[in-house]
Amino acid sequence: MEAILEAAFQILEADGLAKLTTSRIAERAGVSIGTLYQYFRDKDAILAAMGQRQSDEMREKITAIVLDASGRAGVRDIVRALMGGLQGSPETRMVLSDALFRSGGEGVVGRQHLTFLDSISGRRDFDFPLGKESAFILTHAVIYLLRAAAAEPELALDPAVLEDELVHLMESYIASLAARAAPGA
Amino acid sequence: MEAILEAAFQILEADGLAKLTTSRIAERAGVSIGTLYQYFRDKDAILAAMGQRQSDEMREKITAIVLDASGRAGVRDIVRALMGGLQGSPETRMVLSDALFRSGGEGVVGRQHLTFLDSISGRRDFDFPLGKESAFILTHAVIYLLRAAAAEPELALDPAVLEDELVHLMESYIASLAARAAPGA
Amino acid sequence: MEAILEAAFQILEADGLAKLTTSRIAERAGVSIGTLYQYFRDKDAILAAMGQRQSDEMREKITAIVLDASGRAGVRDIVRALMGGLQGSPETRMVLSDALFRSGGEGVVGRQHLTFLDSISGRRDFDFPLGKESAFILTHAVIYLLRAAAAEPELALDPAVLEDELVHLMESYIASLAARAAPGA
Amino acid sequence: MEAILEAAFQILEADGLAKLTTSRIAERAGVSIGTLYQYFRDKDAILAAMGQRQSDEMREKITAIVLDASGRAGVRDIVRALMGGLQGSPETRMVLSDALFRSGGEGVVGRQHLTFLDSISGRRDFDFPLGKESAFILTHAVIYLLRAAAAEPELALDPAVLEDELVHLMESYIASLAARAAPGA
DNA sequence: GATGAATGAGAGTTCATTCAT
DNA sequence: CATGAATGAACTCTCATTCAT
Numbered sequence: 001m002e003a004i005l006e007a008a009f010q011i012l013e014a015d016g017l018a019k020l021t022t023s024r025i026a027e028r029a030g031v032s033i034g035t036l037y038q039y040f041r042d043k044d045a046i047l048a049a050m051g052q053r054q055s056d057e058m059r060e061k062i063t064a065i066v067l068d069a070s071g072r073a074g075v076r077d078i079v080r081a082l083m084g085g086l087q088g089s090p091e092t093r094m095v096l097s098d099a100l101f102r103s104g105g106e107g108v109v110g111r112q113h114l115t116f117l118d119s120i121s122g123r124r125d126f127d128f129p130l131g132k133e134s135a136f137i138l139t140h141a142v143i144y145l146l147r148a149a150a151a152e153p154e155l156a157l158d159p160a161v162l163e164d165e166l167v168h169l170m171e172s173y174i175a176s177l178a179a180r181a182a183p184g185a
Numbered sequence: 186m187e188a189i190l191e192a193a194f195q196i197l198e199a200d201g202l203a204k205l206t207t208s209r210i211a212e213r214a215g216v217s218i219g220t221l222y223q224y225f226r227d228k229d230a231i232l233a234a235m236g237q238r239q240s241d242e243m244r245e246k247i248t249a250i251v252l253d254a255s256g257r258a259g260v261r262d263i264v265r266a267l268m269g270g271l272q273g274s275p276e277t278r279m280v281l282s283d284a285l286f287r288s289g290g291e292g293v294v295g296r297q298h299l300t301f302l303d304s305i306s307g308r309r310d311f312d313f314p315l316g317k318e319s320a321f322i323l324t325h326a327v328i329y330l331l332r333a334a335a336a337e338p339e340l341a342l343d344p345a346v347l348e349d350e351l352v353h354l355m356e357s358y359i360a361s362l363a364a365r366a367a368p369g370a
Numbered sequence: 371m372e373a374i375l376e377a378a379f380q381i382l383e384a385d386g387l388a389k390l391t392t393s394r395i396a397e398r399a400g401v402s403i404g405t406l407y408q409y410f411r412d413k414d415a416i417l418a419a420m421g422q423r424q425s426d427e428m429r430e431k432i433t434a435i436v437l438d439a440s441g442r443a444g445v446r447d448i449v450r451a452l453m454g455g456l457q458g459s460p461e462t463r464m465v466l467s468d469a470l471f472r473s474g475g476e477g478v479v480g481r482q483h484l485t486f487l488d489s490i491s492g493r494r495d496f497d498f499p500l501g502k503e504s505a506f507i508l509t510h511a512v513i514y515l516l517r518a519a520a521a522e523p524e525l526a527l528d529p530a531v532l533e534d535e536l537v538h539l540m541e542s543y544i545a546s547l548a549a550r551a552a553p554g555a
Numbered sequence: 556m557e558a559i560l561e562a563a564f565q566i567l568e569a570d571g572l573a574k575l576t577t578s579r580i581a582e583r584a585g586v587s588i589g590t591l592y593q594y595f596r597d598k599d600a601i602l603a604a605m606g607q608r609q610s611d612e613m614r615e616k617i618t619a620i621v622l623d624a625s626g627r628a629g630v631r632d633i634v635r636a637l638m639g640g641l642q643g644s645p646e647t648r649m650v651l652s653d654a655l656f657r658s659g660g661e662g663v664v665g666r667q668h669l670t671f672l673d674s675i676s677g678r679r680d681f682d683f684p685l686g687k688e689s690a691f692i693l694t695h696a697v698i699y700l701l702r703a704a705a706a707e708p709e710l711a712l713d714p715a716v717l718e719d720e721l722v723h724l725m726e727s728y729i730a731s732l733a734a735r736a737a738p739g740a
Numbered sequence: 741g742a743t744g745a746a747t748g749a750g751a752g753t754t755c756a757t758t759c760a761t
Numbered sequence: 762c763a764t765g766a767a768t769g770a771a772c773t774c775t776c777a778t779t780c781a782t
Contacts, residue, residue: 022756023765032764033757043756094279101336133346137330137354144329145322161318169322172361173354180353207773217747222774392752402768407753464649503716507700507724514699515692521656531688539692542731543724550723577777587743588778598777 001039003029005050012050012092022046044103051100054088061085075170079163082142090151134177141173142166186224188214190235197235197277207231229284236285239273246270260355264348267327275336313366322358327351371409373399375420382420382462392416414469421470424458431455445540449533452512460521498551507543512536556594558584560605567605567647577601599658606655609643616640630725634718637697645706683736692728697721 007029012020022043026036040046065081086093130138145166149157192214197205207228211221225231250266271278315323330351334342377399382390392413396406410416435451456463500508515536519527562584567575577598581591595601620636641648685693700721704712 021754026765034759034764035762037757038762098276131346131350132340133342133350136334136340136342136347137350140333141326141330141354144333145326148325148329149321155317155321157318157321161316162321165316165318165322168361168365169326169354169358172357176353176357206771208771218774219747219776220745223745228773391750393750403753404755404768405766408766413752461653501716501720502710503712503720506704506710506712506717507720510703511696511700511724514703515696518695518699519691525687525691527688527691531686532691535686535688535692538731538735539696539724539728542727546723546727576775581744589743589780590741592778593741 001029001031001036004031004036004039004046005053008046008050009088009092012095013089016091017095044099047096047099048103051096051098051103054093054096055100058085058087075174076163076167079142079166079170082146083159083163086143086146086150090147093147129181130177137173138170142170145169186214186216186220189216189221189224189231190238193231193235194273194277197280198274201276202280229288232281232284233288236281236283236288239278239281240285242272243270260359261348261352264327264351264355267331268344268348271328271331271335275332278332313363315362319362323355326358327355330354371399371401371405374401374406374409374416375423378416378420379458379462382465383459386461387465414473417466417469418473421466421468421473424463424466425470428455428457445544446533446537449512449536449540452516453529453533456513456516456520460517463517498548500547504547508540511543512540515539556584556586556590559586559591559594559601560608563601563605564643564647567650568643571646572650599654602651602654603658606651606653606658609648609651610655613640613642630729631718631722634697634721634725637701638714638718641698641701641705645702648702648705683733685732689732693725696728697725700724 004025008020008025011024011028022036023033025046026033029036036046040049062078062081062085065084066077088096149155149162189210193205193210196209196213207221208218210231211218214221221231225234247263247266247270250269251262253262273281334340334347374395378390378395381394381398392406393403395416396403399406406416410419432448432451432455435454436447438447458466519525519532559580563575563580566579566583577591578588580601581588584591591601595604617633617636617640620639621632643651704710704717
């Protein structure tokens with residue numbers, strides 16, 4: 001039931017995990033608790049489904065933006081996509097990631113960021129083997145820094161400047177990787 | 186009471202926030218609930234104290250390591266300090282950061298990472314103004330990536346390699362900052 | 371839930387306020403605590419409802435008795451009505467009055483005793499203005515003396531004689547009021 | 556320990572029975588809980604002692620005032636004495652009466668009001684036998700009406716007028732008693 | 741005597757879940 | 762299929778009381 005997930009998301013966003021009770025979800029969704037339990041085994045199933053839904057939405061959004069760059073997607077496109085794709089408060093995202101992780105287990109998070117690697121690896125200057133750890137940094141640095149930035153609104157970071165710096169961070173790291181891959185160039 | 190904090194930490198680490206109840210904490214700490222409440226106003230106070238304790242421990246550990254580098258602390262020393270200083274599962278750390286933030290309010294998080302900036306700014310090649318956003322990246326990138334790495338043990342990242350790559354990430358970013366600061370060099 | 375109020379009343383009557391716990395109420399009412407809390411916001415709401423219920427019952431009973439005197443209600447009818455209308459131990463009544471007062475606030479107590487004044491003021495010899503303080507005495511003296519009598523069972527007062535004396539008390543006071551109102555009669 | 560009783564009285568007066576805890580009493584009295592329990596068996600013993608103390612104080616005060624009227628004490632003197640002698644909020648008085656009653660049991664309340672009867676019976680026009688019920692009314696009416704008046708401050712009764720009316724109430728009742736005792740006068 | 745840290749029974753309350761209708 | 766009253770385990774927290782120091 002889409003209405004249930006939407007209701008749960010709104011409550012989570014507005015009042016936090018502590019006030020996310022099954023009865024409130026049902027009430028806001030306009031269904032009875034009984035009905036809610038007909039669609040979801042238990043409360044965790046709702047959270048997991050929300051996590052899944054969010055993850056899917058984000059991947060679609062990002063993919064769309066990257067594709068929109070019509071074959072010449074740069075790091076900036078991806079950073080911008082990530083900045084736009086992340087929705088919900090940091091707490092919401094943290095809770096949903098948690099739920100998704102607990103329920104789904106392995107592979108879930110990994111799948112989430114393949115898009116990044118896929119797009120990046122299309123670049124001409126990127127045809128060198130990539131270590132597990134480097135790939136990890138490439139796929140996680142931007143997301144986690146954005147998450148951290150959102151979690152500390154009192155820092156009042158300027159989105160435009162942050163975007164620039166994140167692009168520099170990744171570009172310089174990619175350059176460093178390239179330089180090390182081809183020392184004799 | 187140190188025993189109470191230690192007990193709470195163990196439970197949080199082993200069973201998660203959901204099973205961290207005051208009675209379980211008291212039981213594992215070997216005291217009665219009454220005693221627990223004589224030392225801590227309420228459950229949140231316990232979490233806040235745990236957060237404080239962890240934050241203090243980490244800062245001390247890091248400071249020690251950096252000082253150990255005897256005046257010539259490089260990025261690698263700091264990265265290594267952070268890798269060694271972080272303890273507890275990612276969820277534990279997240280929960281404690283949260284609690285600390287909720288209770289302490291402002292400044293808490295900021296103070297945590299000043300060590301990093303302080304050490305870095307001692308470098309000769311670092312005497313240029315630093316934007317808010319760049320400072321944020323410098324102080325948060327390593328910590329959050331380590332957190333992410335810990336959260337995904339199935340990636341089986343090699344600590345030594347990860348350390349190397351994090352150092353490269355930061356070194357190349359610092360180089361990029363320097364290059365931009367002195368374009369005519 | 372009538373059963374809950376009835377159970378609460380019995381416990382209050384038998385064991386006093388100190389032993390009136392929500393779980394005991396639920397148990398005696400034959401429902402679970404959850405059900406109890408579905409019908410009443412909290413413990414005070416139960417007490418307030420009991421107070422309301424008792425107040426309503428008493429008013430109805432008294433009104434009925436007074437009406438039964440078919441238009442020629444004297445002080446004796448009212449005294450008798452009050453004696454019959456009061457139920458529950460003094461402590462019970464005190465507790466419930468308190469609860470009703472705390473929850474309802476103004477007007478509650480006043481409304482309770484209008485019956486008395488209404489009936490009295492129908493008398494021919496009563497067409498003179500009544501001071502606030504006199505009205506207070508008329509409406510409260512009997513009730514509070516009955517309350518006091520119930521609170522001291524060891525005095526072993528005879529209800530019939532007490533009724534007589536209360537009637538005398540009020541009749542002589544009314545006569546005194548009349549005499550003062552019409553000094554030249 | 557006088558300090559303990561005084562502390563308890565202040566707390567009861569300021570914050571009500573619900574906040575009257577043994578630790579607060581000890582703290583305000585400036586002693587430790589242990590000491591408190593060395594002087595009083597339990598919390599109820601403290602309340603009972605407070606009730607006793609208040610009752611004694613009131614009796615003394617009233618006796619003094621009546622004696623001051625130098626042998627010719629009228630109803631008005633007694634009413635005035637009662638109005639001046641009552642101290643503490645209605646809730647406080649109710650709580651203490653309760654405690655005294657629960658602990659002492661019989662006779663306690665009776666003794667309290669003997670002063671009234673004693674003084675009254677000194678009057679010349681009062682040499683007739685007094686029924687139990689009449690005595691009860693004589694000794695309780697004023698006190699309970701004053702209590703009721705204090706319990707309903709929103710009625711804004713004028714003390715002076717109330718005093719007058721209470722005197723009238725009692726005088727007319729005494730007259731009624733006298734008239735009935737000597738029908739052939 | 742005085743202390744106060746420790747105790748723990750028990751209070752009020754919440755909420756995920758079930759199941760007869 | 763939908764409903765929602767009923768359930769009760771589990772939670773946080775209070776406070777009268779004890780007893781080793």
